[in-house]
Amino acid sequence: MTKKIAVLPGDGIGPEITEQCVRVLQSLRPSGLALEFETAAVGGAGFDQAKDPLPQATVDLCESADAILFGAVGGPQYDNLPRPMRPEQGLLRLRKHFDLFANLRPATVFPELAHASTLKPEFVAGLDLLILRELTSDIYFGQPRGIHQNPQGLREGFDTMRYNEAEISRIAHVGFQTAMKRQRRLCSVDKANVLETTQLWREVMIEIARDYPDVELSHMYVDNAAMQLVRRPKQFDVIVTGNMFGDILSDEASMLTGSIGMLPSASLNDKKFGLYEPIHGSAPDIAGRGLANPLAIILSAAMMLRYSLDLAGFADQLEAAVRKVLAQSYRTADIEEPGCKLVGTSSMADAVINALREGS
Ligand code: IPM
């Protein structure tokens, strides 16, 4: 049965990488991958088209689709818009609308790229870490929030960090289940020594752990976790944490791999419907020049095949093809190295298509 993919290219390099990713997926049609693609505007492109970073037509398309393939949003021309019109709101509203609470951000180091890290290769070679970030609650969405004048007449900004136990327990379950399929080690990151919200977080994690006796649960304060990630990153298997801490730690973890241009992500709800996006941003500085690395969105598409479409075989093929082009020394500018075959966005996609054709 044909599956429908809502393609939201967004801004900056988003359109060029999504275009190439769709081409790669289409090249699998003769092997039996039946996907149809429909595109809609989001982020700055949504604002340009409909004065809304998440136009209703885009929501409607996503509602009718089996999964969302997302490029990137944001750009300097939108930086001074009022907050509700900002490109990022398109993404935040999509997460909330579809209740995409479970954000999987793997940080894996391909052997060919171990030297691209700013850490010594022996600390990152073989790194295979997964950050599971809660994505629909916490200080990102907590009320009240605002900027007002306080009784002393001073302007005061405030946001509210909050989690209820149902929100914590559902992400905990995903964390334990994910760990069960890996090395069975789950590290929950909080700030329970200072923040009530995360004290509850820790209590609920411990309660849910009783259902998963085979998983080793540990706890770490977020400041220590930030330090341990650069000190000895390979100590981690799965990290589960809240929205705010996960935002920060996942950027840190991505840099361990040396190539943020390589990392995919998935944001899932409890029905396994998901939004799939590379974790690099819209990179306005190189947009439109055909230089961007399409491998992160291609690996995101592999996650889409695996998690939302139940097509793990095709996901394996895509991932193997990416490994093969790296082994063949194809590199985009972000991962360039002496003696490599330097290619742009579409040639990298061509290389992946060839690798798929040859069977990797
Ligand atoms: C991310 C991004 C977003 C976030 C922005 C673009 C709203 O930084 O996906 O990590 O803060 O969640």
Ligand code: MG
């Ligand atoms: Mg972020």
